[in-house]
Amino acid sequence: MRVIENITYDELHVGDYATFTKTLTEDELVLFAAASGDVNPVTLDAEYAKKTTYKERIGHGMWAGSLISAALSTVIPGPGTVHLEQNLKFNEAVRLGDTLTVTLTVKEKLAHNRVEMDCSVRNQDNIEIITGTSLIAAPTDKVSLQEPNLPRIEIETT
Amino acid sequence: MRVIENITYDELHVGDYATFTKTLTEDELVLFAAASGDVNPVTLDAEYAKKTTYKERIGHGMWAGSLISAALSTVIPGPGTVHLEQNLKFNEAVRLGDTLTVTLTVKEKLAHNRVEMDCSVRNQDNIEIITGTSLIAAPTDKVSLQEPNLPRIEIETT
Numbered sequence: 001m002r003v004i005e006n007i008t009y010d011e012l013h014v015g016d017y018a019t020f021t022k023t024l025t026e027d028e029l030v031l032f033a034a035a036s037g038d039v040n041p042v043t044l045d046a047e048y049a050k051k052t053t054y055k056e057r058i059g060h061g062m063w064a065g066s067l068i069s070a071a072l073s074t075v076i077p078g079p080g081t082v083h084l085e086q087n088l089k090f091n092e093a094v095r096l097g098d099t100l101t102v103t104l105t106v107k108e109k110l111a112h113n114r115v116e117m118d119c120s121v122r123n124q125d126n127i128e129i130i131t132g133t134s135l136i137a138a139p140t141d142k143v144s145l146q147e148p149n150l151p152r153i154e155i156e157t158t
Numbered sequence: 159m160r161v162i163e164n165i166t167y168d169e170l171h172v173g174d175y176a177t178f179t180k181t182l183t184e185d186e187l188v189l190f191a192a193a194s195g196d197v198n199p200v201t202l203d204a205e206y207a208k209k210t211t212y213k214e215r216i217g218h219g220m221w222a223g224s225l226i227s228a229a230l231s232t233v234i235p236g237p238g239t240v241h242l243e244q245n246l247k248f249n250e251a252v253r254l255g256d257t258l259t260v261t262l263t264v265k266e267k268l269a270h271n272r273v274e275m276d277c278s279v280r281n282q283d284n285i286e287i288i289t290g291t292s293l294i295a296a297p298t299d300k301v302s303l304q305e306p307n308l309p310r311i312e313i314e315t316t
Contacts, residue, residue, distance in 0.1 A: 004199070022195045034308050035189035036224035037180045040231035041162070044306035048237070061241045062220075062227035066194035069220035073198035079206070083219045086246045148202035150192050156310040 002147040006078030009113040009138035017105035020071035024059045024098050030155055032063045059094035064129050068119050071102040072134060074147070077115070080139025084114070088132040092123075099124045104134070113138050160305040164236030167271040167296035175263035178229035182217045182256050188313055190221045217252035222287050226277050229260040230292060232305070235273070238297025242272070246290040250281075257282045262292070271296050 007016075022028070033039050038060055041048045049057040065088045072081050094100065105118040115138045121130035165174075180186070191197050196218055199206045207215040223246045230239050252258065258279050266274040273296045279288035 020195070028193050030308060031189045031193035031311070032224070034311055035186050035193055035221065036228050037178070038224060038228035038231050039306045039308065040227075041237050041303055041306055042231075044308070045303070048301075048303060052238075060224075060227060062224045062244070063193065065244070066190070066196060066218075066220045066224065069198075069218060070194050070196035073196050073200075079199050080210075083248050085248065086220070086223070086244075088244045088246075090241050090243065143206075145199055145203070145206060148197045148199055150188060150197065150202070152314040153189070153192055154312040154314075156312075 003144055004074055004078055004147050005144040006080050006139045006142065007076055008142055009115065009140055012077060012106050012109065012115060012138055014106050014109060017103055018076035019101050019103050020067060020075050021099060021101045022067055024063065024094055024096055024100065026096065027155060028063065029059055029096065031153070032060055038062070054093055057096060059096065059098070061090040061094065064094050064100055064121050067100055067102045067121060068104070068132065068134060071104050072136060076104050077138045079143045079145065080141060082137040083134065084137060085135035086132065088130055090130055092127050092129050094129055100129060107133065113140055161302055162232055162236055162305050163302040164238050164297045164300065165234055166300055167273065167298055170235060170264050170267065170273060170296055172264050172267060175261055176234035177259050177261050178225060178233050179257060179259045180225055182221065182252055182254055182258065184254065185313060186221065187217055187254065189311070190218055196220070212251055215254060217254065217256070219248040219252065222252050222258055222279050225258055225260045225279060226262070226290065226292060229262050230294060234262050235296045237301045237303065238299060240295040241292065242295060243293035244290065246288055248288055250285050250287050252287055258287060265291065271298055
């Protein structure tokens, strides 16, 4: 069982960074579409996608953006973080099979436990998919707890 | 079978708006966590959440943000839209059972089919959960196609 320990505001220093990595398989794409209701044809309709400039189905840009939230909640600073603002610039499309790595770097410590973080999401070829910044309220209390388990999810194969 | 028809750059006018509505049930929360890897304890661990200022589990702010992507992809302007930039300000927490309505309004038409959209996400009590702006490349070709079907997804109940 993995334990998640947070990094408090006092423990964060400008320049500190950490990463979070996840691969976009058909499962993540379908689950994101179901969770958000974003049934964008270019992500789900192979025939339509073929006729676009992408030539094939692509992932949702906001799925890549959601990995930043995962990194903030579970890695740096972790539990107790309050997400206040998020800016995202989508530079390149995410493709099925891409492994994305989010790097979050402490850019500035502000008053009232606010922290500005630089966000960069790159694929396995080091191409920057997203650049952005997060404004958060960092945790003030140290927390160490078991990573929550998700229920088993089954996706019907067609 | 629902048909999605897009609104091209030429058809968009400043002030035009449309909405997209979705409810956060346990299913959406779990699917978003699985898709993104964001197993934030405050969204999944009831014991931990009780001790926070929220007093109960809350939804992911970025889930609410992902509804903006759904609105762009499927409602206004719809298929063919390229999401270029997204700014989000998270004002209030999303609670389980909340029904969120995204309203996207054309703010400015820019050169090269770029459009700036105002984004507002409100819950059933008209509380503004998210404010933001989207920068998109609007579609130039008219498209009308069947809404893609998602496979059946089963979540194990514990």
